[in-house]
Amino acid sequence: MIRSIASHLKSATRIYQASRYLPKYLLSENVKEKQLRENDMLWIAANADDKRCSIIEIQKFIQEEPLLEQSPIRLMDLGNNYFRHINPRKKKTMLQLLDAYVDNLTSEEAQLFQDALSIYFDNTYQGKDMENLSCEDKDFPEPLLWHIYSLMIFDRLSSHYARYEYLEQFRIIEFFNQRDKSKVNRVKYVFTSHPTQPNSLTQLIAISRMLQGIEQNDYKYLKYAAKLFIQSNKQRVFNKVSYIEESLIYHSQYLPNLIKAVAQAYELGLQNPEYYFETPGTWLTFDFDNHPGMEIGIMSYTHGLTIDLTLQQYKEYIAEAKLEENEDFKKILELYQSALDYSKDIRDLSEKFRVKKEISLEEFYQQMPIFNIKKIEDQINQILDHILAKNDDSKEYFIALKLKKLYSIFRLTGVLGQIRLAGEDLTDLNKIKPMIKNIFKELSLLNANGQAADMIIIANFQTQSQYDLVNELINQYKVENVEIVPLLETFSSSNNTDSKITMIASSDTRQRDGLILTELRNMREYKRNPEKYIYMGQGITPERGGGPYTLIHTKYQALTRAQRKRHIRTIQGHYFTSEFASEDVAFTFLLNGLSNINYSDDFEPSYEYMDFLFELDNAIGVPQRAMQKTKEYNDLYVKNQVVKTMVESFNFAGSREVAKPFESIKNQRAIVQAYCNSDRCSFTHPELAYWDRVPEELINKIANYYYNNHPHMKYMLYMYALMARRCDLDFAKQEVGLDSTNPYFQAMQKGRAALMKILDQLGLGDNSTPMIAIWKQHLGCQLQSMNMEVNQKFQTFRTLNQLQLYQAKKMVKHGILETDIAVSQRKLRILQSTLANMTSFAGKG
Numbered sequence: 001m002i003r004s005i006a007s008h009l010k011s012a013t014r015i016y017q018a019s020r021y022l023p024k025y026l027l028s029e030n031v032k033e034k035q036l037r038e039n040d041m042l043w044i045a046a047n048a049d050d051k052r053c054s055i056i057e058i059q060k061f062i063q064e065e066p067l068l069e070q071s072p073i074r075l076m077d078l079g080n081n082y083f084r085h086i087n088p089r090k091k092k093t094m095l096q097l098l099d100a101y102v103d104n105l106t107s108e109e110a111q112l113f114q115d116a117l118s119i120y121f122d123n124t125y126q127g128k129d130m131e132n133l134s135c136e137d138k139d140f141p142e143p144l145l146w147h148i149y150s151l152m153i154f155d156r157l158s159s160h161y162a163r164y165e166y167l168e169q170f171r172i173i174e175f176f177n178q179r180d181k182s183k184v185n186r187v188k189y190v191f192t193s194h195p196t197q198p199n200s201l202t203q204l205i206a207i208s209r210m211l212q213g214i215e216q217n218d219y220k221y222l223k224y225a226a227k228l229f230i231q232s233n234k235q236r237v238f239n240k241v242s243y244i245e246e247s248l249i250y251h252s253q254y255l256p257n258l259i260k261a262v263a264q265a266y267e268l269g270l271q272n273p274e275y276y277f278e279t280p281g282t283w284l285t286f287d288f289d290n291h292p293g294m295e296i297g298i299m300s301y302t303h304g305l306t307i308d309l310t311l312q313q314y315k316e317y318i319a320e321a322k323l324e325e326n327e328d329f330k331k332i333l334e335l336y337q338s339a340l341d342y343s344k345d346i347r348d349l350s351e352k353f354r355v356k357k358e359i360s361l362e363e364f365y366q367q368m369p370i371f372n373i374k375k376i377e378d379q380i381n382q383i384l385d386h387i388l389a390k391n392d393d394s395k396e397y398f399i400a401l402k403l404k405k406l407y408s409i410f411r412l413t414g415v416l417g418q419i420r421l422a423g424e425d426l427t428d429l430n431k432i433k434p435m436i437k438n439i440f441k442e443l444s445l446l447n448a449n450g451q452a453a454d455m456i457i458i459a460n461f462q463t464q465s466q467y468d469l470v471n472e473l474i475n476q477y478k479v480e481n482v483e484i485v486p487l488l489e490t491f492s493s494s495n496n497t498d499s500k501i502t503m504i505a506s507s508d509t510r511q512r513d514g515l516i517l518t519e520l521r522n523m524r525e526y527k528r529n530p531e532k533y534i535y536m537g538q539g540i541t542p543e544r545g546g547g548p549y550t551l552i553h554t555k556y557q558a559l560t561r562a563q564r565k566r567h568i569r570t571i572q573g574h575y576f577t578s579e580f581a582s583e584d585v586a587f588t589f590l591l592n593g594l595s596n597i598n599y600s601d602d603f604e605p606s607y608e609y610m611d612f613l614f615e616l617d618n619a620i621g622v623p624q625r626a627m628q629k630t631k632e633y634n635d636l637y638v639k640n641q642v643v644k645t646m647v648e649s650f651n652f653a654g655s656r657e658v659a660k661p662f663e664s665i666k667n668q669r670a671i672v673q674a675y676c677n678s679d680r681c682s683f684t685h686p687e688l689a690y691w692d693r694v695p696e697e698l699i700n701k702i703a704n705y706y707y708n709n710h711p712h713m714k715y716m717l718y719m720y721a722l723m724a725r726r727c728d729l730d731f732a733k734q735e736v737g738l739d740s741t742n743p744y745f746q747a748m749q750k751g752r753a754a755l756m757k758i759l760d761q762l763g764l765g766d767n768s769t770p771m772i773a774i775w776k777q778h779l780g781c782q783l784q785s786m787n788m789e790v791n792q793k794f795q796t797f798r799t800l801n802q803l804q805l806y807q808a809k810k811m812v813k814h815g816i817l818e819t820d821i822a823v824s825q826r827k828l829r830i831l832q833s834t835l836a837n838m839t840s841f842a843g844k845g
Helices: 005-012 029-049 055-064 072-077 088-102 107-122 142-166 169-178 201-215 219-234 243-267 298-320 327-354 361-366 373-388 395-410 434-449 464-476 506-528 549-556 573-577 583-599 607-628 631-638 641-649 670-676 696-707 711-726 729-736 743-761 769-778 787-817 822-839
Strands: 186-191 416-422 453-459 483-488 501-504 533-536 566-571
Touching: 072 088, 072 107, 088 107, 088 142, 088 201, 088 219, 107 142, 107 787, 142 201, 142 219, 142 583, 142 787, 142 822, 169 583, 186 243, 186 583, 201 219, 201 243, 201 583, 243 298, 243 395, 243 583, 298 327, 298 395, 298 416, 298 434, 327 361, 327 373, 327 395, 361 434, 373 395, 416 434, 434 453, 434 464, 453 464, 464 483, 501 506, 506 533, 506 607, 506 670, 506 711, 549 583, 549 711, 549 769, 607 696, 607 743, 631 641, 631 743, 641 670, 641 787, 641 822, 696 711, 696 743, 711 743, 711 769, 729 743, 729 787, 787 822
Parallel strands: 186 566, 416 453, 453 483, 483 501, 501 533, 533 566
Antiparallel strands: none
16 A cells, blocks of 8 residues: 555654754853843833833833743854845745754754755854865765755755745736736646755655745644654655655645645635646556556546545635535535545555455456546536625635635646556557556546546657547547656657647657757647647756756746747656745746746747757757767766766665666666756866857847847857856866867867857856846846855855765765675665756746
């Protein structure tokens, strides 16, 4: 049976706890005397200002007044001034988190944490600059590395909260309310199971609990959650989670916060949130494209889970308003309960088949309950309409209107699944795998009760026959309320079917095709089928089409009508626990993203511009792709034992990833290639090569488009400028140890130099206004951050990379000497997880 959230919490507290001294930091004697002097002043003020205040009351107050406790983190900061550079709004949240963390440490642990503070904020260790430490001195104990990891988490979360505090929500909401309905661009976010989660499931729960403590201003709860977080670090085992556990934790994290964020927007004045938000989607346990965890019954479990999570959130709103005894709301709660009973029944049935093995597959299908969710929804809406008809501005009216708005988006199911099938399995109806037939049977039974999924995605779509075959299966198994979506994964493929949507895998194919060809494919598909919506697969990091939010918002200015009017895109990997870790942070994400999608005009690519991009791709993209197929290019990475060790050790913790030896970079999955080509591993990128081959004529065209404020060229140049700055080839040569005599390393060196020259000529160098903003956000800083904070964060990032490289080199040495690598590998993975959390600073809202 899969473990519930409660069981993850229980396992986290199973570690033996010796009796510990939790340090309390009280005011100094001088400050106590100051407090007593202030009590004297209280006597004077009470007698002077308010003669009604009795001497007995004042005396009682003074006797009962507790001693004021010194903030533990502020006490640690005395004389060190660790937070001197940090933006004040970010600092406020960070100190709250750190206080709760330090309050759970023993004296010995607190001393080690002081070392972590020095490393993280000052780049020093016990009074020495990190650069001056010997290799042996950098072999820090594991608890110290966990403290550094924790600091990165708290830094990340406080950055997100600073964005929330700087958000101009009322201006954005006013803009939405005034926008003509015909001009509204809607969003549909789809949560996918990409293997980019660097934190364990228990760590995710603890992080979420800490943020709940902050949101409710409950320090006691925050401190409890911090204790859980510390214990989850100590017990961390770098194992892959199961598909169903991933679904349980991820949905339980993001879905309630997503509903609450939309509710918050409505409460703050957004009149019609249903105009702007579609029912979100999920691939978790619905993605069967060669997923190692695919099995019958998991869709039913997740469908039941999301019904439960959604209804529990609705019930919470009714309970908060104390309307449980109201006659109308009692009827609604009874209807909720019938749906909750159904959700429990299908989850229990799923476990009887999958886990307990008590029933056969046919019995699973036969015992699937018949239940009319649509009827329940209609009955609830009728009761809400009855309450709203009174139009009396009562509490009942307000809650009914709020629920009505939420129902129109989330219904009773919260999200809708999107089934993804491998295109290569859809060639001949007579040779269809039994697994696929069983998927359609399960889907048909679920959708007959009430829509559980709304799309069937054909991965690696190539031919009309694949589309026709899925249509036949839909008809054969009487599947209701789904549409077929071809997913294009190669430049040569196109969608000539009668589907309403085309999905383009921008995140994965970016590794294979490069930025220019990936963007061209979007434009070409739009030109071929302007009436079809384009569903965007978008990753987190710049290597996968993501990046800092200024960069992404620039990309939004270059969306075609097919990408903007109905904006459907994926939310991948550890985005679940950065932008959806709390109601407030999710609210910021939704409003920022939605406003940028609605502020800009539709981008209409001209054929002239597309021809120019083909020319540019011919100059740099074609040789870059040819380079990546060569043995010499592969040897640059595979024969570097440090890179090989880091790639094979990295815990791509999502359920989907299956680790394999790093023998060919092109044969690795796209997520592994993206990690390798980043500033967390090799500090190189193939798209830096061959810019020295761009002729003057094309450089002039680049300049003309940029100077004429061409939105798409602006986005591409920002992306290339960030790539050039992140990929420090000197560091790659000197620290990572890449072979600088390799012809393709030299090609990247020459190409990067030529690219930097072009960018400087355009005013897009490192000190330009747009690149300063993007670089700040890449490092997890705010636009308001001072240069000292940015420089400090870069030094921290570089230090963490050096510590990571040391552990990787140590593992290589253990391999040569045939000694145990376990300790070094664990330290390496902690550092890799720390740096991976850095990427979610980007904030793609």
